[in-house]
Amino acid sequence: MDKIIRICILCFFAGILFACSDDENVTVSTEPYFGIAGNNLAQTFSGDPEIKYVTVNTNQQFTAISSDPSWCAVEIIDDKVDNLKITVSKNEQASDRATRITVSSAGFDNVVIDVTQTWTASITTDKPYLLLNNDNLEFTLKITTNIDYELELPDWITEKSSQPDGTYTFAFSAISPGERSGNIIIKATDESSSTRLSVPIVQRERIKKVGSWLFDDPANLTKPTVGKALEMVRNIAHNPDAEFVSVDGPAGNNKAVRIPVNCHFLADHGMIPKEEQNYITEYTLFFEFKIPAIGRFYTFFQTNLNNNDDGEIFVRSTNPATIGVGATGYAGNVQPEVWNRLYLSFKPGDVKFFMNGELFHTSTTTDARFRINPAAVILCGGPWTKKDDNEFDIAEISIWNGALTADDIRELEGIE
The missing domain is CATH 2.60.40.10 (Immunoglobulins)
Incomplete structure (x- = not known):
């Protein structure tokens, strides 16, 4: 057995010697390639x-x-x-x-x-979509492409100018609260090419306050806090000495204006009719007012700019003193020498009256008399032809370009 082991060990070392001898004979090629x-x-x-x-x-x-x-x-x-x-x-x-x-x-x-x-026909823009509103009636869109192209625009968008780098300026008109949408289509002029890009465009307008006047500056009673200045209109033929007078308001730190008999304010309200309409049919008017006595008429607004018929909503000469007009019916109980905050929310078929934040009267009238002319509206003055209006005090007038809801008005009044 020992003899066999010795033979195996000798064979192992012999194998190592032969292997080393073979490695010494291998050469690595250094030929450059x-x-x-x-x-x-x-x-x-x-x-x-x-x-x-x-x-x-x-x-x-x-x-x-x-x-x-x-x-x-x-x-x-x-x-x-x-x-x-x-x-x-x-x-x-x-x-x-x-x-x-x-x-x-x-x-x-x-x-x-x-x-x-190779090349691929491509069209890209710097904006994937466009969201517009009435605050800025222009927008830009930069088009980058390697082909000749043409534009297809919604009918309410117009191209105003273009630059060599592909930047276009477009214009559009303001809208009443709501939205309209469309697509700007950029497509190859080659009719055999299907290359085109559609950029969605939406114009959206929310209900917002478009006019407001607080009458806190006795030296400038027509100054706006929102919108444009009011215009004082005096019926000199009826009262040549009529003056709009600054008086104390509902709180010690604010003022009001006393509207003289048969005089009124004219307001450029800035509201816009809905598409395919010529008049404004949805809006909200607010009046913070005080009457000196009951048994007399006090008119809040008039849509007929000729001012030759009844105002649209007024305090009626009754006891109790109610608010409304024949088309809406009358409601309420106005007390003299008390400041009140009146909201009149108009939508055809859905008219609401609120006093101090609380709903007190509704009407389903669709009477055309409540349509406001886009040019202006008469505020706080009765018809010149009847001369039955009376002076009263106004601390604030505000206009919204849509019909406010009960929740809207409760929020404005801080009512939970």
Whole structure:
């Protein structure tokens, strides 16, 4: 048994000696080589940004130069088999483009890679959609494309100007509360091309206060806090000495105005009719007022700018003193020498009266008398022809361009 073990050990060491002898006879080739496989000598890219890698088979240092690095960049990547990185940018032109990459190593012929990039018709814009309102009646849209194109616009959008860089300025008109929508279509002028882009556009307007007057400045009783200044209108034929007078308001730190008999304010309210309508039919008027006595008429507003018939809503000359008109009916109980906050919310078929934040009367009237002229509305004055109006005090007038709800008014009044 020992003899067998000794023989195995001798064989093991003999094997090691022979193996070492074979390694000493192996030689590593140091012959320089350099080349690129033939199927990599032509590279084709799409029109979009793209990266490809090519293997340069070499054991030598080498360089690579693009003949047009403005769109085709080349980079040598160390320690990788695919050691040549080719990057192309988006092809914005309307044709294919080509360049060459020259790969060089000392002592070898240059290897040339032909690079071709196709093109894709494209249209892009700087905004994916447009949301508009009445605050700014112009907008811009920048169009970037590599084809000839034309625009299709909604009928409520007009092109105002354009710049060489593709920036367009468009205009549109204001709307009443609500919204309208459409699409700006940018499409190829070539009828055989299906390239097009649609940019959604929405114009949205919320109900908001468009006019408000507080009468806190005795030197300027027509000054607005929102909207435009009021115009004082005096019926000189009836009362040549009529004057709008500053008086104390409902609180010690504010003032009011006393409306003289047969005089009124004219308000350029800034409201806009709904599409295909000529008058404003939805709105809210607010009056903070005080009457000196009951048994007399006190008119809040008049839609007939000739002012030759009854006002639309007034305090009636009854006891109790109610508010309304024949078309709406009358309600309420106005006390003299007491400040009240009256909201009149109008929508055809849905008219609401609120006093100090609380609903006190409704009507389903659709009477055309409540349609307001886009030019103006008469505030706080009765008809000149009847001369049955009376002076009263106003601490605030406000106008909203839509019909406020009960929740809206309770919120304005701070009622939970």
